[in-house]
Amino acid sequence: MHLSSHDDFTPLKEVVVGSAANYVGHDRDVSFEVFHHESLTGFRSDWAYPRLTQAAVGHRESWAIEARYAEELHEDVEGLAAVLAELGVAVHRPLPLPPDAKAIAGLGWEAAPTPALNIRDNTLILGNQIIETPPAIRSRYLETRLLTPVFTAYWQAGARWTTMPRPTLTDMSFDLSYARDTATTLGGPTEAIGDPQPSPYDVGLEMMLDGAQVLRLGRDLVVNVAQENHVRGAEWLERHLGHEYRVHRVWRMADNHIDSMVLALRPGVFLARYDGIRDLMPEPLRSWRYIVPPEPEAGAFPVYDEYEDLVLTSPYIDLNVFSIDERTVLVNADCTGLVKLLEAEGFDVVPVQHRHRRLFGGGFHCFTLDTHRTGGFEDYLT
Secondary structure, three states: OOOOEOOOOOOEEEEEEEEOOOOOOOEEEEHHHOOOOHOOOOOOOOOOOOOOOOOOOOOOOEEEHHHHHHHHHHHHHHHHHHHHHHHEEEOOOOOOOOOOOOOOOOOOOEEEOOOOOOOOOOEEEOOOEEOOOOOOOHHHHHHHHHHHHHHHHHHHOOOEEEEEEOOOOOOOHOHHHHHOOOOOOOOOOOOOOOOOOOOOOOOOOOOOOOOOEEEEOOOEEEEEOHHHHHHHHHHHHHHHOOOOOOEEEEEEEEEEEOOOOOEEEEEEEEEEOOHHHHHOOHHHHOOOOEEEOOOOOOHHHHOOOOOOOOOOOOOOHHHHHEEEOOOEEEEOOHHHHHHHHHOOOEEEEEEEEEHHHHHOOHHHHHHHHEEEEEEOOOOOOO
C-alpha cells in the first residue's frame, strides 16, 4: 500500500470504496437538520424534492429507510467496487457497520451510527497525509473508526496521519446563520432553524469542515466556506499546511460540499453545475474550460413517497462523477445526458448503476477516497 494522492484525475492505482452495509435509517437531530436543511424544508423547489418539515431542534427522531432501498444501495456500492477492480485499481474497504450497532454518544447527545459510505466527507488525503476532518453530523462522529484498519496499514507503510480537532457538537456549536438567512440560501427560502438548547458542555461555535468541501489541485486547494464553522476549519487547515499549499477560500459556492458543484476532470477542464461557477472560483482558474451538463431528467430518478422517504440531495447529484484518469470517467448509467456530453468531449465513459443516490446523500465521488494516483505535487495554476 502506498499513499500518494494530490488530485482527482491523474491515473488511479488505489482507492477506498465505502460500505453501505446495514444502512437502515437516519437520526434527525439539530446536526442532521442543519447540514441537510436545504433538502428538508416543507416545500418543493428546483433543488431537491420532496421536501419535509424539519424536526424540532433538540429533538432526535429516527427515520427508517425502506429495506428494499437499502439492499439495492448495497448492491450498487458493491458493483462500484467490482468495476474499479476490473479496471485494475486496488480496492480497499472499511469495516462494515454491524447490524446491531449500539448508539454512540458525546457530551449531552447520542445518535445511531451510520456506515462508512460517503467516506470522502470525513477524510482529506493530501499527498502522503491522511487528515480526518471534524464531522458536522453527530451520527457520523465515529465513522472514520470503521476506516481504521485501512488507515493503519497506510501509516505502517509510511503515511502521515492527522486528526483535526473534534467538535463537541452541542446545539450551540453550530452557526445557524446560513440556514436562517433566506436571502443567501442557495436553494431558495427555507424554514427557520429553531432556537438551540443550552448545555453545560457548550463551548460556542466550533470548527467543522468536510473533506468534500475541498477541491484538490496539486499544491492548490479550493475550499468552500458557507458559515463560521467552515471558516474555523479552513483556518486550521491553512495553519496546519503552512506555506506548502495554497489554500483558496470560495464563499458559499454550496451549503457545504463542493463536489456536486465542480470537479476537475483534467488540467484545464472542469465539470460544473452551471457556467457561472467560474465567477466564484479563484481568478487563475476562471480561464479553464467549464463543461456544463444538461438539466437532470426527471425520469432518471426513482419515484419516492413524499411523506415516508427522506430525499437528501438535489437532482444534480449525478455531477458527482469519479475519474480513473484524465480520459476515463465513471458516470451514473441513468444519467444519459451527461454520458453523451462527456463522450462528445472525448472522454471514455464507464456507466455504473447507482439507483438511490438521492436518498443516501452521495454519488461515486462521495463513495470513494483515492489514496494513490500517479500525479505529483504539481502547480496547475501557474
